[in-house]
Amino acid sequence: MNMNALFGAARRCLLECDPQRKVALTRTCAGEFLEGRLADAAPSTDLGPIHAPGRPQRPYLIEPRKLPQRGLGSAEGRAALVHAIAHIEFNAINLAWDAVHRFRDMPPAFYRDWVAVAADEARHFALLSTRLAELGHAYGDFDAHNGLWDMALQTADSCLRRMALVPRVLEARGLDVTPGMIARLRAVGDFATVEILELILREEVAHVAAGSRWFAYCCGEAGLEPEATFAALLEECMRGSLRGPFNTEARLSAGFSEAELIHLDTLAA
Secondary structure (H helix, E strand, C coil), X not given: CCHHHHHHHHHHHHHCCCHHHHHHHHHHHHHHHHCCCCCCCCCCCCCCCCCCCCCCCXXXXXCHHHCCCCCCCCHHHHHHHHHHHHHHHHHHHHHHHHHHHHCCCCCHHHHHHHHHHHHXXXXXXXXXXXXXXXXXXXXXXXXXXXXXXHHHHHCCCCHHHHHHHHHHHHHHHHXXXXXHHHHHHHHCCCHHHHHHHHHHHHHHHHHHHHHHHXXXXXXXXXXXXXXXXXXXXXXXXXXXXXXXXXXXXXXXXXXXXXXXXXXXXXXXX
């Protein structure tokens, strides 16, 4: 495995600002890496951490509490929802590549997992961008927030914390809320968006499972018990911000234990 080529590819994908070029570059680099064909595009001497990934000038980033609440009864409201999910997927592309680029000396399977996740997130973003266009909008037309990348910075010094708090908390939240969104969209007849969200929900289970797998690995390397460590991190970082109900079936499939789900319910209450 040519790790310098992989880290260089991850850096190029992270720094690309244009969403469509980021998607295309992610597809190319991920495909070449997973097929064993990735080669250095150019020698790179700058492989240090990236503090801010490439992103377009829009959407404007504001505080989450300032984002307007819109109903799904209008095309505008549905477009706003699709845009919010597209923004999550755009950030998820960056988060996957950041895990590859930032955390060195992990087993080869770690990089295969997160490169594959980056490719999935790019495909999700492309599907949502197409749906936005059908609704008369484009990515950047609505304001958004930067919560996912903020957590990336908060966990930048520890792969263990990253795996716990990004895939197993923030991204796992999608497993909980997406079924409700699907039901609401189906009720207003937006079956095109429903189809996309059903696909995303199925594939995000595997992404959260990758987080569970590598969190357990990091705990093992550090001599820590995973359930107790996850509980301690939730108490430290997420107390007061966790909300239920939780999608028990999906979370169990994604590597959560019964004890972890009981603790989540306790904290949310």
